Amino acid sequence: MTIKEIREKASDLLQHELEERRKHMFHLRSQAVTEKLEDPTQLGKTRKDIARIKTILRQRELETASQAAARAEVTQAQPAQADAAGGTAGGAV
Numbered sequence: 163m164t165i166k167e168i169r170e171k172a173s174d175l176l177q178h179e180l181e182e183r184r185k186h187m188f189h190l191r192s193q194a195v196t197e198k199l200e201d202p203t204q205l206g207k208t209r210k211d212i213a214r215i216k217t218i219l220r221q222r223e224l225e226t227a228s229q230a231a232a233r234a235e236v237t238q239a240q241p242a243q244a245d246a247a248g249g250t251a252g253g254a255v
Contacts, residue, residue: 165210168218180215183208 168176187208193199 165214165218168214173219173222176215176219180212180219183212183215187212191221 171179187205189200190208191203194202194205199205
């Protein structure tokens with residue numbers, strides 16, 4: 163699975179894919195212990211796929227967190243700007 167294919171998938175699908183890859187990795191390790199593993203390179207490939215998926219999920223998590231922080235910053239800055247520009251909210255006596 164390439165990084166481009168992973169980026170095109172939705173986060174919930176990636177979570178499911180991550181679980182499937184982890185299960186596959188468990189089965190590969192079991193086969194390796196019992197010496198029934200036909201292709202030992204599958205262990206490394208699966209491990210790298212898991213790492214790629216986790217990386218993309220973490221990038222998305224950080225992206226949404228930074229966007230939320232930016233929105234919170236903007237909403238906090240707007241009332242302060244309105245108070246500075248218009249004076250008091252209740253009106254002057």
